Amino acid sequence: MNARELSKNEYFFGHKACAGCGGSLAVRIALKVLGDRAVAVLPAGCMSAVGFNFPQLAFANNAIISTFAGTASMMTGILAGLNARGEKDFTVVSFAGDGGTADIGIQALSGAIDRNDDILYICYDNEAYMNTGIQKSSLTPYGARTTTTPPGTVSRGNEFRKKDMFEIVRAQGIPYAATASIGYLTDYMNKVKKASEIRGTKYIHVLAPCPTGWGYDTADTVDIAKAAVDCGVWPLREFENGVYTETPARGGDKTEYLRRQTRFSHLTDDEIAQIKDNEYNGRK
């Protein structure tokens, strides 16, 4: 599908996300693809914090906040309940952040994949606990400044490399897994669409830059999200029916990508040059 085929209906609006929020774009576009029959599950995190402030409730479709650790398990329960009452043709979809997915929620996600529950788990990755004020998660890239990985006299920022969630879910034998970027919306839309038509557990990990946490101009979110793919630190990957594919890097400049973000501004040119792609994206 392309942008012209995207529904004109809005399902996520009137929320309180920051200007230039990549996560809210990931939610808005996915719900346009999935339509009225989507049931959205959001754990604690930016999107639930900005979308569910009674009486200002921002979802036009059915939506619910889960516990932080309980995204996938609540999805399983909703799926079972809707099946029990005889509903057909719906999609239980999550929008969980990087911490909610790769840290506190990974046990429940693994359980759902294990049971092959028919859910679409979307992780919007802004690479830190942004809602609580930019603390490190296991998806924060190497070298990044966060409020809990501050560069200091004996520290150069985050010393850990990003966890590779795509490989983790793929290793569990998931029917469908993909990475995406809100910089390449058509690709993201099509992955959401494809995933919604596959039975079993689907996992989409969409890079969703955060101007507040990454330190760039709010107008540049889509550009930054494109640049991450182009320079090779965030390859677009897909695993479907046991077949792995990857969109080749488009030849962007990794140093330029990192230099556009103040979270890397403490690093010297030498240090920037030494950051390997796999330290950024977690790949082996």
Added chain:
Amino acid sequence: MSVQFISGNDAFALGVLLAKPAVISAYPITPQTVVVERLSEYVADGLLAANFIHVESEHSALSCAIGASAAGVRTFTATSSQGLLYMAECLPYAAGGRFPIVMMNANRALALPWNIYGDQSDSLSQLSCGWIQAYAENAQEALDLALMAFRIAEDARVSVPFMVNLDGFHLTHTYEPVDVPEQELADKFLPEFQTDNKIDFDKPVNMAFSAGPGHNKQFRIAHHNAMLRAFDAIAEAEKDFADIFGRKYTGALDAYRTDDADFVLVTLGSVSGLARSVADELREEGIRAGVLRLRYIRPFPGKEIAAILNGKRAAVLEKDLAAGRGGAVFTEVASVTAAATLSAIGGLGGEDIPAAAIRGIFKTLADEPETEVLYL
């Protein structure tokens, strides 16, 4: 109706079978396991058309149950001890969301020290989590409470989750003859679950939302008032229960020979029968003893307790000890009446409470009125 010789866990599982939940999510923990094993067998044998979900933790068990209940179907889970605490985040979540999930908790000691045996420190640590809490005395009541729990929790005036507590091993693993009702009568007692508090594709809802200062208190007070309305729902459910099944229950309290008693022992759970037989013995010796069993501690029947204990002297026997404070149940009872002067702590880590120990509580109450705490 048939009489079966079964354990408390078996009885509870049969009660759940009769209630026909659509979704069961559970994680195994001793001494709850028999319940989920039986339910798995019912599903495997086609006796129960439920989706039994093998979740990866107790946190997921209740999170999953919340999701199923949010979809508007009858939902059950069961746990114990460490499991209850592992799901503790989800307890007020289910309650605040007003999801009428029913959970059986097999009362068991909390680590540390590790101990798999029965005491009540697990559920009593969660008195403020917003759930109805009932304590069964025997296997028959366990089965009956399974049915009543769904009816009361799902009552539109209440819509609050319901925790039924069975003393670990003392009740969960003890065999007794139990009247097992016919499905037809269970269906008559327990109507199909209907709720507006659910995912709806015609009228989409945003659920489990945030409510800031101002709005927050409205939800909390509404929840509190719903819990208080549960007293009416309990009374009505028990009246119908007696009409349909012929077994009578007495609301939040079960008072035994308290009217003319000088000394009353307040209990909860499976020790109560023994307490009553000790009271009978003491009566024969000229000591006017009575027993007041708390069937429900949430909602808390404070006024009724105060009225029954008025003018008497009372001890509270419980299987927990809140370090730095004492017995949680004693604290509750003493908050509504000065009659409660003695806190008796027993059964910790599953230690047996013999008749002599209960006799000792009454004796202490009668002979040493200044004694405040008794460790059995």
